[in-house]
Amino acid sequence: DVNLDMSSEYPVTSIHGQTADFFVKTLKEETGGEVNVTVHHGGALGYKSVDHYDAVGDGAVQLASSFSGAWSGINPIFLVSSLPFLATSIEDTKKLYEATRPYYEQVLEDDNQLFLYAAPWPASGFWAHKPIDSAEALKGLKIRTFDAPGTKTLQNAGASPVQLSWGDIIPQLTTNGIDGVLTSADGGVGSQFWEYLSNFTEVNYALPLQVTHMNRDAFDDLSDSEQKAVLDAAKKAEAYGWEALEDRVKGNYAKLAENDVTVTTNISPGLLSVLKTSSAPEVEKWKERVGDDALTLLDTYQKLLEQ
Amino acid sequence: MSFFVKFVERLSWLGAYLAAITLVGMVSFILLEIVLRTVFDSSTFVMDEMVGYGVAATTFLALPYALGEGNIIRVELLFSHVSARKRKLLEMFSCLVGLVVTCVLISFVWIRVARAWSRNSVSSSIAEIPMWIPQGIILAGLCLLFLQLIALLIRQFTKEPKPDVEVR
Amino acid sequence: MDALLSAGLVLALIFLFLGMGVWIFVGLLFVSGASLALVAGMDIQRIGTIAANIVYRYSSTWELAAIPMFIWMGEIIFRTDISDRIFRGLTPFVNWLPGRLLHTNVLGCTMFAAVSGSSAATAATVGKITTSELSRRGYDQALSLGSLAGAGSFGLLIPPSIVMIVYGILAEVSISRLFAAGVLPGIMIAFLFSAYIVFRAVMKPEIAPKADTQFDLRQFGAAFVDLLPIISLMVIVLGAIYSGIATPSEAAAVGVFGAIVITVFLRQFSFSMLVRTLLGAVVSSAMICSILVAAAFLSTAMGYLHIPTEIAHAIGELQLSPEMLIVVLTLFYLVLGLFLDGVSIIVMSLPITLPLALQAGIDPVWFGIFLIVTVELGQITPPVGFNLFILQSLTGQPVGRVALYALPFFILMLGAIALLVWFPEIALWLPGVLYD
Numbered sequence: 023d024v025n026l027d028m029s030s031e032y033p034v035t036s037i038h039g040q041t042a043d044f045f046v047k048t049l050k051e052e053t054g055g056e057v058n059v060t061v062h063h064g065g066a067l068g069y070k071s072v073d074h075y076d077a078v079g080d081g082a083v084q085l086a087s088s089f090s091g092a093w094s095g096i097n098p099i100f101l102v103s104s105l106p107f108l109a110t111s112i113e114d115t116k117k118l119y120e121a122t123r124p125y126y127e128q129v130l131e132d133d134n135q136l137f138l139y140a141a142p143w144p145a146s147g148f149w150a151h152k153p154i155d156s157a158e159a160l161k162g163l164k165i166r167t168f169d170a171p172g173t174k175t176l177q178n179a180g181a182s183p184v185q186l187s188w189g190d191i192i193p194q195l196t197t198n199g200i201d202g203v204l205t206s207a208d209g210g211v212g213s214q215f216w217e218y219l220s221n222f223t224e225v226n227y228a229l230p231l232q233v234t235h236m237n238r239d240a241f242d243d244l245s246d247s248e249q250k251a252v253l254d255a256a257k258k259a260e261a262y263g264w265e266a267l268e269d270r271v272k273g274n275y276a277k278l279a280e281n282d283v284t285v286t287t288n289i290s291p292g293l294l295s296v297l298k299t300s301s302a303p304e305v306e307k308w309k310e311r312v313g314d315d316a317l318t319l320l321d322t323y324q325k326l327l328e329q
Numbered sequence: 330m331s332f333f334v335k336f337v338e339r340l341s342w343l344g345a346y347l348a349a350i351t352l353v354g355m356v357s358f359i360l361l362e363i364v365l366r367t368v369f370d371s372s373t374f375v376m377d378e379m380v381g382y383g384v385a386a387t388t389f390l391a392l393p394y395a396l397g398e399g400n401i402i403r404v405e406l407l408f409s410h411v412s413a414r415k416r417k418l419l420e421m422f423s424c425l426v427g428l429v430v431t432c433v434l435i436s437f438v439w440i441r442v443a444r445a446w447s448r449n450s451v452s453s454s455i456a457e458i459p460m461w462i463p464q465g466i467i468l469a470g471l472c473l474l475f476l477q478l479i480a481l482l483i484r485q486f487t488k489e490p491k492p493d494v495e496v497r
Numbered sequence: 498m499d500a501l502l503s504a505g506l507v508l509a510l511i512f513l514f515l516g517m518g519v520w521i522f523v524g525l526l527f528v529s530g531a532s533l534a535l536v537a538g539m540d541i542q543r544i545g546t547i548a549a550n551i552v553y554r555y556s557s558t559w560e561l562a563a564i565p566m567f568i569w570m571g572e573i574i575f576r577t578d579i580s581d582r583i584f585r586g587l588t589p590f591v592n593w594l595p596g597r598l599l600h601t602n603v604l605g606c607t608m609f610a611a612v613s614g615s616s617a618a619t620a621a622t623v624g625k626i627t628t629s630e631l632s633r634r635g636y637d638q639a640l641s642l643g644s645l646a647g648a649g650s651f652g653l654l655i656p657p658s659i660v661m662i663v664y665g666i667l668a669e670v671s672i673s674r675l676f677a678a679g680v681l682p683g684i685m686i687a688f689l690f691s692a693y694i695v696f697r698a699v700m701k702p703e704i705a706p707k708a709d710t711q712f713d714l715r716q717f718g719a720a721f722v723d724l725l726p727i728i729s730l731m732v733i734v735l736g737a738i739y740s741g742i743a744t745p746s747e748a749a750a751v752g753v754f755g756a757i758v759i760t761v762f763l764r765q766f767s768f769s770m771l772v773r774t775l776l777g778a779v780v781s782s783a784m785i786c787s788i789l790v791a792a793a794f795l796s797t798a799m800g801y802l803h804i805p806t807e808i809a810h811a812i813g814e815l816q817l818s819p820e821m822l823i824v825v826l827t828l829f830y831l832v833l834g835l836f837l838d839g840v841s842i843i844v845m846s847l848p849i850t851l852p853l854a855l856q857a858g859i860d861p862v863w864f865g866i867f868l869i870v871t872v873e874l875g876q877i878t879p880p881v882g883f884n885l886f887i888l889q890s891l892t893g894q895p896v897g898r899v900a901l902y903a904l905p906f907f908i909l910m911l912g913a914i915a916l917l918v919w920f921p922e923i924a925l926w927l928p929g930v931l932y933d
């Protein structure tokens with residue numbers, strides 16, 4: 023019997039918590055109970071996504087499910103799925119992922135680990151007191167952002183982004199310290215934002231990828247059939263994750279409706295163009311940091327889009 | 330020997346002062362963030378990151394000094410019931426366990442620092458802080474702790490061991 | 498059962514190393530590493546990698562920042578005459594109450610818990626101000642330290658609370674409801690503690706020194722003036738939080754700022770005071786934070802050994818009735834609380850125990866409050882109890898004796914859990930009124 027540990031920063035009920043459980047269950051079934059993976063949800067092992075990169079590479083933990091944006095300081099290539107308005111639908115995100123995957127695989131391989139699968143988080147949008155459907159509505163909005171590109175983009179677009187830790191959001195919403203939060207409908211459902219905010223505006227800001235990866239030595243130690251089972255379970259878990267995404271989005275919107283949150287899906291072309299222009303410098307900066315790989319990656323993505 | 334002990338004492342004193350300055354910096358940073366957010370609708374965008382590094386810095390820079398001053402607590406159960414000679418043995422045992430632990434931590438934190446340096450790892454915030462800096466500060470504190478433990482060990486062999494517990 | 502055996506081994510190692518007088522943070526780090534080697538069979542390469550990662554990750558978290566800052570605030574109050582004024586000012590007001598100033602710990606912790614989300618910060622800050630004053634005035638040490646150890650954990654129960662935020666996010670329960678649900682149980686436990694102090698003082702009046710004289714109106718006026726500095730400080734910090742100017746995590750910095758401004762008004766501000774309070778603060782906070790970091794590594798080690806998850810799974814297989822489930826879970830959390838801290842216990846066990854509770858028809862908000870009271874108990878049980886450690890460092894009294902002093906308050910908190918089980922409304926009434 024092989025017993026392995028897997029670390030995840032997110033709650034067991036989150037979309038990637040469930041995908042991880044599905045992967046583990048599938049792997050167990052396919053190996054007849056021989057490969058057992060214990061998932062430590064909610065950061066129970068003490069690791070954050072940014073730690074997983076080396077924790078898995080060094081074999082401190084054999085598997086992990088990680089938010090890839092957290093690795094942008096280790097290698098900027100991992101920021102690609104977090105770049106605003108590069109891919110704004112599930113189909114586009116799939117294509118972006120297709121173009122990106124070889125790079126992720128290579129970078130992880132160089133640091134002694136195996137890329138298993140990836141699936142995105144639901145698209146982020148604006149949680150606020152009013153629909154943020156025009157450039158005017160966004161002006162001066164004191165909104166909490168979660169990463170550097172988002173902060174810069176919203177700043178360029180005339181909003182007043184502030185940075186808060188996740189735990190400080192609720193107290194700040196209660197006291198009207200902030201007017202809004204940039205996150206997915208999913209994130210808002212998890213923390214019951216409807217108690218403070220009445221509107222969610224879908225802008226499909228980005229659908230960032232969550233990557234599941236495995237230590238190279240731990241994988242090599244498995245028998246051929248077990249290795250095959252791992253890759254097979256990864257493939258199935260990936261399909262599950264992408265499918266779950268669509269169900270999740272539907273489920274989230276149903277919950278928002280139940281709790282009287284107005285969902286705005288049509289934003290003005292003016293706002294969209296403002297947001298796109300505002301995010302352009304961030305994409306440029308990213309290209310500069312990554313170098314030639316960024317250009318080829320985006321080229322491949324463009325070709326996939328045109329197909 | 331006593332030169333070494335004095336030298337370590339000075340160094341840990343310096344560490345404590347750096348920790349104190351860091352604490353002032355943390356408080357100022359948060360106050361700045363509050364003013365920016367409430368008055369100017371703006372933000373430093375990196376407060377929790379920077380203050381987090383501050384916690385690590387104050388903890389590890391002040392730890393050697395706190396240990397030297399006898400302010401790091403232990404369970405006194407055995408200590409208060411045995412002879413002075415056995416007390417010294419227990420104290421040496423503490424130092425040895427401490428040296429083992431710090432040695433392991435120093436080697437593996439060093440690996441992290443060296444890796445962060447060679448990879449040019451930065452934080453993912455807009456500050457893009459080189460990751461070897463906060464980890465290096467922890468490393469410095471651990472090295473100082475290592476020296477302090479050796480100094481404590483030496484003190485057990487010299488005539489007048491420093492009083493272990495100072496009740497404040 | 499393997500998990501119980503491993504847990505027993507780890508506990509034995511902790512007793513051995515801490516008992517031999519190894520500094521607590523060193524002992525916990527060593528035992529955690531040794532458990533990974535002995536039980537999980539890991540090599541030094543892997544253990545070192547894990548330790549370095551956890552030590553870095555946990556020591557550089559924003560959530561810890563309140564500890565050094567609140568301790569600094571406590572030092573400022575302690576090393577100026579603000580603390581003396583507090584006690585002079587309170588004296589006429591508590592004169593009629595059996596136990597008199599012994600109630601300051603309970604009252605102080607209840608009030609401080611309203612600005613601080615952590616129990617370590619609550620016990621350390623309030624204790625810094627009260628312990629030496631109370632013993633100087635001849636109050637009974639057992640009651641003074643015991644009540645402080647117990648009441649220190651109000652920091653988790655009375656909002657704002659870090660543990661509630663963690664639970665809320667993991668269990669997808671409204672954090673506002675949790676905050677509201679913690680208020681009444683917190684006040685109830687404070688009343689239980691105070692009632693116990695009254696009871697002891699009536700039975701044995703010498704535990705509190707005799708009242709000086711009867712107080713007249715003029716003295717009440719003077720007393721109120723003495724209380725002004727601390728009242729202004731509370732108003733500044735609470736005002737900053739509830740007006741939205743500062744988040745609860747930022748409140749500590751506001752507290753330091755407020756305390757400095759007040760010392761300027763009292764003409765007690767000086768550079769040397771600043772340096773002395775700062776050095777005192779960094780030393781105490783290095784002591785506390787190093788233990789918290791070591792405890793985080795211990796939690797990680799327990800996670801790798803699957804101890805909490807396996808025991809929780811075993812409980813799930815017992816198919817218990819809701820009442821029995823609560824009894825067994827209380828025992829489970831008490832055992833984990835012997836050596837783990839509150840947040841880690843919740844994080845590690847929740848994915849298993851929450852579904853059990855929901856299945857048994859237990860309200861998730863109520864379950865959150867139940868969890869917090871049970872993990873609070875772990876703060877005052879040896880061998881690893883943070884409030885005990887903090888009190889030892891404040892008073893020099895050995896951990897074992899402080900634990901003994903805390904025992905009556907431990908029992909009172911168990912009683913509070915029973916009351917919560919019989920009358921769930923204690924927790925659920927206020928959120929119901931506010932949010933339904």
Ligand code: NA
Nearest residue numbers: 610613652657
């Ligand atoms: Na609190």
Ligand code: NA
Nearest residue numbers: 834875878881
């Ligand atoms: Na305990």
